[in-house]
Amino acid sequence: MLKIHNLTKRFGGLAAVNNVSIEFEANKINAIIGPNGAGKSTFFNLVAGAMAPTEGRIEYQGMDITGMACDRIARLGIARTFQTTMLFDQSTVLDNLIVGHRLRTQSRLWDVIINSKRLRDEEKKCRARAQEVLDFVGLSHIGHRITADISQEEKKRVAFALALATDPELVLLDEPAGGINPEETENLAALIRKMVDHGVTVCLIEHKMDMIMSLADKIMVIDHGEKIAEGTPDEVKNNPLVIEAYLGSDEDAAA
Amino acid sequence: MSALTKISNFFMTPAMKIAMIVAALLFPFVAGNEYQIYVMALAFVWAIAVYGMNIITGLCGQLNLAHGGFFAMGAYALAILTVDHGWAFWPAFIAAGAVGAILGFLVGVISLRLKEHYFAIFTLCVGFIIYLLLDKWEELTHGALGIINIPAPSGFGLVDFTETTPFYYLALAFMVLSIWLASRIAHSLLGRTFLAIRISDDLAASLGINLMRNKVLAFVLSTTYASVAGALYAGMVRFIGPAEAEVTHTFDMITYLLVGGIGTLMGPLLGTLVITWLTQSLQFLEEYRMIVFGPMLVVLVIFFPKGVVGSFLSWRGRRLAAAHDASQAKEKAASNTSSSKSSAASTQEAGNHA
Numbered sequence A: 001m002l003k004i005h006n007l008t009k010r011f012g013g014l015a016a017v018n019n020v021s022i023e024f025e026a027n028k029i030n031a032i033i034g035p036n037g038a039g040k041s042t043f044f045n046l047v048a049g050a051m052a053p054t055e056g057r058i059e060y061q062g063m064d065i066t067g068m069a070c071d072r073i074a075r076l077g078i079a080r081t082f083q084t085t086m087l088f089d090q091s092t093v094l095d096n097l098i099v100g101h102r103l104r105t106q107s108r109l110w111d112v113i114i115n116s117k118r119l120r121d122e123e124k125k126c127r128a129r130a131q132e133v134l135d136f137v138g139l140s141h142i143g144h145r146i147t148a149d150i151s152q153e154e155k156k157r158v159a160f161a162l163a164l165a166t167d168p169e170l171v172l173l174d175e176p177a178g179g180i181n182p183e184e185t186e187n188l189a190a191l192i193r194k195m196v197d198h199g200v201t202v203c204l205i206e207h208k209m210d211m212i213m214s215l216a217d218k219i220m221v222i223d224h225g226e227k228i229a230e231g232t233p234d235e236v237k238n239n240p241l242v243i244e245a246y247l248g249s250d251e252d253a254a255a
Numbered sequence B: 001m002s003a004l005t006k007i008s009n010f011f012m013t014p015a016m017k018i019a020m021i022v023a024a025l026l027f028p029f030v031a032g033n034e035y036q037i038y039v040m041a042l043a044f045v046w047a048i049a050v051y052g053m054n055i056i057t058g059l060c061g062q063l064n065l066a067h068g069g070f071f072a073m074g075a076y077a078l079a080i081l082t083v084d085h086g087w088a089f090w091p092a093f094i095a096a097g098a099v100g101a102i103l104g105f106l107v108g109v110i111s112l113r114l115k116e117h118y119f120a121i122f123t124l125c126v127g128f129i130i131y132l133l134l135d136k137w138e139e140l141t142h143g144a145l146g147i148i149n150i151p152a153p154s155g156f157g158l159v160d161f162t163e164t165t166p167f168y169y170l171a172l173a174f175m176v177l178s179i180w181l182a183s184r185i186a187h188s189l190l191g192r193t194f195l196a197i198r199i200s201d202d203l204a205a206s207l208g209i210n211l212m213r214n215k216v217l218a219f220v221l222s223t224t225y226a227s228v229a230g231a232l233y234a235g236m237v238r239f240i241g242p243a244e245a246e247v248t249h250t251f252d253m254i255t256y257l258l259v260g261g262i263g264t265l266m267g268p269l270l271g272t273l274v275i276t277w278l279t280q281s282l283q284f285l286e287e288y289r290m291i292v293f294g295p296m297l298v299v300l301v302i303f304f305p306k307g308v309v310g311s312f313l314s315w316r317g318r319r320l321a322a323a324h325d326a327s328q329a330k331e332k333a334a335s336n337t338s339s340s341k342s343s344a345a346s347t348q349e350a351g352n353h354a
Ligand SMILES: Nc1ncnc2c1ncn2[C@@H]1O[C@H](COP(=O)(O)OP(=O)(O)OP(=O)(O)O)[C@@H](O)[C@H]1O
Pocket: A011, A014, A016, A034, A035, A036, A037, A038, A039, A040, A041, A042, A043, A083
């Protein structure tokens, strides 16, 4: 589904992502782990088209999408959530989701001025899709709440729903379980599995190891921008390079 | 239902809109004097420009500090075409709107490449350049002298728009049209698209929204509003000078927006009216009115950061949500008691069997 060839992104002298090659299969849960500042979010930004890579190639469903604009990539079926959840706090949860399906609609200013049938149909379609994804993430009971008043975990779910409203085939989740408690984390993991069951491929960044180890089909480990390991949870867990990257500082401290 | 809920619900009904329009139609009859009608008409004209600012800044989140400049451009386009080139008012009026749209497009395409405060600073400079052009390009703009004898809107022999009251109704008609279009935009997918950009460029782009195209569209809409308002202004005051492009007008409009409620539908109108009449009623204090005005603004921004309308809408949204939750809980409780009753009954039955 997604093939990355020798991807590199440099910020001045710093190689935030350095010569990373990897392949993610469809209908799987792929995880990216690594210490803080390893370049995980940057990797997502490159795949989603938020920034252009310095070198390398990104292939999505056999198509070269390297350097393509973010909105075009979204229309091709790659959606994402962000490390910090961004929603419009002042409107209701459901209202936040309606724009998610905008990319599948055509209405322009003229349709708005004359209130065309196309616009009305498309607005209905977007609203229906918003309701659908809200049900999917299990929040239909809070669709009417003001977004500022819902919990952190609920906001994360709304962000998932917003990504799903774009009708994606691949969803990139940046630290979905950041800042929520263990029980909520398990519920969120169940939701991620449900997404995959419904034919969405997931790629997630996470620091919570328990979650990753039980959830992921494949894990890529990056450190200082470089891929240091990839494989199943068991393979990665026992990889000495990974252990060193994660525990290295502790050993240094002990020594 | 409490009286408070009833009142707040009424604010959202079509009846409220009709009541407001009727009040506006009756205003000239209840106004104490012609001056008050004039002030109100002027407030309507400014409100049109403020609605434009609300599209780019309130909905789309881009702080455009050249807005007053585009207002002045509209006024000058109308004045130059009518006074120096002998155009009739209405063709010149349409041309002024077109000038606002075209210049808005050109400025937008360049300035919207910048983000956040860089955009704000750039547009501040654009506003100042507009001021300089109007002030220095004497062959075109008459320089510091300004342009006098601008014709009033032609009434085609039916009405005389040099009179205050007819002009008041003209301004009202244009303002209602502006609000109608603004409401169409705000409540449509297009408005939601703009709002997504206001939340964050990154988020909007990740939702497949073409940032540049939508920002430029919002910008062009806003500059068109501004220049139409400017042209109407020129037809009302009949004399304009470079001072129309001073940045203080932009800041005034931002104040109207903040007071009324940025990004809301009725905020621009409410803010413009409140500040206009407040300024009028504090006129006797002359320069010292800022001593009253400043602290009032500070208090407002602290206690009503979303402006009057914005705060009202959140308050109402919360009440509606709470009411919804309460009724859901009631329903649930009702179904729970009935199911617990039936389960109690079945246990009893089981007991009887035993
Ligand atoms: N736009 C940018 N400009 C300059 N440097 C950047 C930019 N974005 C990221 N970096 C740098 O690139 C490196 C990788 O950052 P990135 O956000 O990808 O890390 P991360 O693995 O997501 O970390 P975390 O787990 O803390 O989220 C960091 O050193 C960061 O400072």
